[in-house]
Amino acid sequence: MPGKSAAKRVSGESKSVPKKVSKTTVKVKKSGIVDKENKPAKKDKSSKPLLNNNPVSSNRDIIKTQTMTKVLNGSLAPKRTGKIYVGYHASSAGGVHNAILQSREVGAEAMALFLRPQRTWSAPPLKPEVVDQWHSLLTSHGLSPHLILPHGSYLLNLGSPEASQRDKSVEVLVDELQRCQDLGILLFNIHPGSSCGKISREECIKNIAQGINIAHSRTSGGRVKVVLENMSCQGHTIGGDLRELRQIIDLVEDKARVGVCLDTCHAMAAGYDLSSEVGFDKLLEDFESMVGWEWLVGCHLNDSKGPAGCHRDRHEKIGQGCIGVEGFRRIVNSPHFTDIPLILETPLDEELGNKGYLEEIELLQSLIDS
Ligand SMILES: [Zn+2]
Numbered sequence: 001m002p003g004k005s006a007a008k009r010v011s012g013e014s015k016s017v018p019k020k021v022s023k024t025t026v027k028v029k030k031s032g033i034v035d036k037e038n039k040p041a042k043k044d045k046s047s048k049p050l051l052n053n054n055p056v057s058s059n060r061d062i063i064k065t066q067t068m069t070k071v072l073n074g075s076l077a078p079k080r081t082g083k084i085y086v087g088y089h090a091s092s093a094g095g096v097h098n099a100i101l102q103s104r105e106v107g108a109e110a111m112a113l114f115l116r117p118q119r120t121w122s123a124p125p126l127k128p129e130v131v132d133q134w135h136s137l138l139t140s141h142g143l144s145p146h147l148i149l150p151h152g153s154y155l156l157n158l159g160s161p162e163a164s165q166r167d168k169s170v171e172v173l174v175d176e177l178q179r180c181q182d183l184g185i186l187l188f189n190i191h192p193g194s195s196c197g198k199i200s201r202e203e204c205i206k207n208i209a210q211g212i213n214i215a216h217s218r219t220s221g222g223r224v225k226v227v228l229e230n231m232s233c234q235g236h237t238i239g240g241d242l243r244e245l246r247q248i249i250d251l252v253e254d255k256a257r258v259g260v261c262l263d264t265c266h267a268m269a270a271g272y273d274l275s276s277e278v279g280f281d282k283l284l285e286d287f288e289s290m291v292g293w294e295w296l297v298g299c300h301l302n303d304s305k306g307p308a309g310c311h312r313d314r315h316e317k318i319g320q321g322c323i324g325v326e327g328f329r330r331i332v333n334s335p336h337f338t339d340i341p342l343i344l345e346t347p348l349d350e351e352l353g354n355k356g357y358l359e360e361i362e363l364l365q366s367l368i369d370s
């Protein structure tokens, strides 16, 4: 039920947040509602870059900079609550609406799902009756669109060195974005792409941005954000270095339709030791300086089987991997992770099945400072 397990509130004064960040986020009322004057700025809906170096508009830049220092993240919530919302990647077997039913079973307050088969290039269209069921279940479950973060096909590689692969990837992305629109979904998560070791990273980044621009233009009038997930530095994937996410964003024309999802396992594998306060603070600092909190619209909460810097994408249940319970305590008490979907992509419990996610959700909620 919405609100039930979100009753615990994030204080907004997490000791683990670097000073320069916490300074901007301390004004959280007792009610847990972020004070209006301290509310993160509504993000630029214009297509202009958020940061500009134009010395002529210095006054405006100062104001913009001041406003930006108050940004916690790029949540699309109609109203900030200062709470965390945890869910898991639910199965959409038998129809996307089934993911809502599963999420409801474990009291999840956010959700991820696949909108089409993940390992095939072609997919049948969404059935109208499934779309209808989706909308009615969404209403009864009370799940807000800003807390739903579907995951894109694993086949998709917008950065591919092969033009034919890029074209196919754009086709799939357009189809996925249209599905999002039909379902009233605002966010769509993808892995940025891979150079496959055949082109430079710069070229790959340009391909990715170009693919997103084409997909945007082919779904013009839509408002679904393409959400770029950070990667684990495995192979030739783009996005393990956080700066690459920003480089893609800088090349995307419609800035209102792009965002970032932070995967904790991938960050750990890429070198941020989230088991330690130092490592967590380093991630916060780097995310702020290399990407910018205004772009963060979702998070994948996964523990990591491998240690920091292992460059291997191997998810583990919360608290049972190298990040550990204390690592997640810092995360759920950081205001940067409030009002966005926090999605578990952890291994399915062999005995409990989906109910295993209930335990993980409860564990995470128990870590929130009261
Ligand atoms: Zn992913």
Ligand SMILES: [Zn+2]
Pocket: 229, 263, 300, 345
């Ligand atoms: Zn992920």
